[in-house]
Amino acid sequence: MNKLTLIVLLLFGLGITSNSKKVIARQGQVSFFSYTSVENIKAENNQVLSIIDLEEGTIAVDMLMNAFVFEKALMREHFNESYIETDIYPKATFNGRIEGFDAQQQGTQVKIIKGAFTMRGVTKDIEIKTKIENNNGGYMLSGTFETFVKDYNINIPPLLAGNIAKSIEVNFKFEYQPYEN
Amino acid sequence: MQLIFKKFKIRYKPAKILAILFLFLLIGITSCTENSDKIVSESSDVKQFAVDQINDESFNFENSNLIESVVLVKGEIKDINYLNERSTIILKGRSNDRLVICDMQDNQKQILQKLSIGDAIDVKGILKGSLNDIILLNCIIPQPKNNE
Known part of the structure; x- marks a missing residue:
């Protein structure tokens, strides 16, 4: 009887662990800044999707490149039509793993997320230092990293080269909710 | 140049002309900086969809020619939130799997307060x-006309 109970409990336990617990951010914020002496360019996307598998420690991010909002219409037009070509490459994605992530730890932990970022059909391995806040199961991730225009084969006409920085600062903030799917 | 000014009896004052040119330049710059996306207005004719229609997985966005165009979506409010200092309405259809996320124009704040x-x-x-959900930007809630 005891053995049977143990087996049932074991199977039940396995069943629970195979149903990975996930959290979702439907309105993540990603913004980028380009600083030059000629002009500063800022854009913000507030509808970035991200899902974390808390047990696997994996993270996926998906964003529509045409959903970035700029200060000037001309900046948006250049970004969508000339630099990113959003009609051909509508999305950018990131798939990675949070190194040493403890989903149960309350409060703040700073971790490195390693993964592959794909934009304009070009995939680069990147590492991002990320602040993770866990407030009773409400997770928030935020951080900053730099990326280089040349890494993604973005062609900037010589006339506008002075207006766009070679290195772009990217900021992100995701607030997650339980994902029931 | 001076002939033109003589013809229209305008006294040639470079400072005045420079000031006028500067004014035109300023108007040009401010008109460019008002918004990076087109403004959605009540009057524009649009295609209409229910949440379930636009969320149907067989709906092909890439071939629909609807991307970057103004659409009207009918649905039930699942959530209203103010994350990232933006006003957002989330609409649902029959299922909760795929939703419609509507990022509202700033002038809609008063209308949002009346919604539940x-x-x-x-x-x-x-x-x-479309990501997991459909994304709409610069949204407005069309108001019924007085004679309706």
Whole structure:
């Protein structure tokens, strides 16, 4: 009887662990800044999707490149039509793993997320230092990293080269909710 | 140049001309900086969809020619939130799996205060595409006309 109970409990336990617990951010914020002496360019996307598998420690991010909002219409037009070509490459994605992530730890932990970022059909391995806040199961991730225009084969006409920085600062903030799917 | 000024009896004052040119330049710059996306207005004719229609997985966004155009979506309010200092309405259809996220124009704040979760509403906005959910930007809630 005891053995049977143990087996049932074991199977039940396995069943629970195979149903990975996930959290979702439907309105993540990603913004980028380009600083030059000629002009500063800022854009913000507030509808970035991200899902974390808390047990696997994996993270996926998906964003529509045409959903970035700029200060000037001309900046948006250049970004969508000339630099990113959003009609051909509508999305950018990131798939990675949070190194040493403890989903149960309350409060703040700073971790490195390693993964592959794909934009304009070009995939680069990147590492991002990320602040993770866990407030009773409400997770928030935020951080900053730099990326280089040349890494993604973005062609900037010589006339506008002075207006766009070679290195772009990217900021992100995701607030997650339980994902029931 | 001086002939033109003589013809129109205008006294040639470079400072005045420079000031006028500067004014035109300023008007040009401010008109460019008002908004990076097109403004959605009540009057524009648009295609209409229910949340379930636009969320149907067989709906092909890439071939629909609807990306970057203004659409009207009918649905039930699942949530209203103010994350990232933006006003957002989330619409649902029959299922909760795929939703419609509507990022509202700043001038809609007063209208939002009158809405509640569960209300059936129409939202008009620029269709940006689909991730897990459908994304609309610069949204407005069309108001019924007085004679209706």
